[in-house]
Amino acid sequence: MNTIIIMIFGFFGGIMRFKLEEFFPKIGEFPVATLFVNLAGCFCLAFFVEKYFVSKKAPERLLLGIGTGFIGSFTTFSSCMVELSNLFLKGHIFIATLYIFLSIVGGLFLIFWGMKLGQRFLFERKEL
Numbered sequence: 001m002n003t004i005i006i007m008i009f010g011f012f013g014g015i016m017r018f019k020l021e022e023f024f025p026k027i028g029e030f031p032v033a034t035l036f037v038n039l040a041g042c043f044c045l046a047f048f049v050e051k052y053f054v055s056k057k058a059p060e061r062l063l064l065g066i067g068t069g070f071i072g073s074f075t076t077f078s079s080c081m082v083e084l085s086n087l088f089l090k091g092h093i094f095i096a097t098l099y100i101f102l103s104i105v106g107g108l109f110l111i112f113w114g115m116k117l118g119q120r121f122l123f124e125r126k127e128l
Helices: 002-023 032-053 060-074 077-089 093-127
Strands: none
Touching: 002 032, 002 060, 032 060, 032 077, 032 093, 077 093
16 A cells, blocks of 8 residues: 555656756756755655654655655656766866755755744644
8 A cells, every 4th residue: 555655646746846847947057947856855855744744643654655755756866966967077067066065055954944944833833
């Protein structure tokens, strides 16, 4: 059953990533779409899964579906690495360095921010 849940949620995460790849064109050689989906995935995983669903004791299958299925297929580490290596191979050292910096530092920032907002949302909901 877990495999089916991951498959269903993964289908929608992959489709959403595909549509966003169409929506965000590259700016020169800079892979805007991949950066966006990976950063959005960092925030969503921290906010929804780690802080909201876990603290609300959501069903384990929902966590599996959203965390592993949807967000796992929505984000794309392999595309990030291929695009990064292509930037280096084409001699775009500054763009590659900026891309990896924004991916790592931006990802860490958005995870932290997602956790903080998740905690705030959780505590505000409890006070109601």
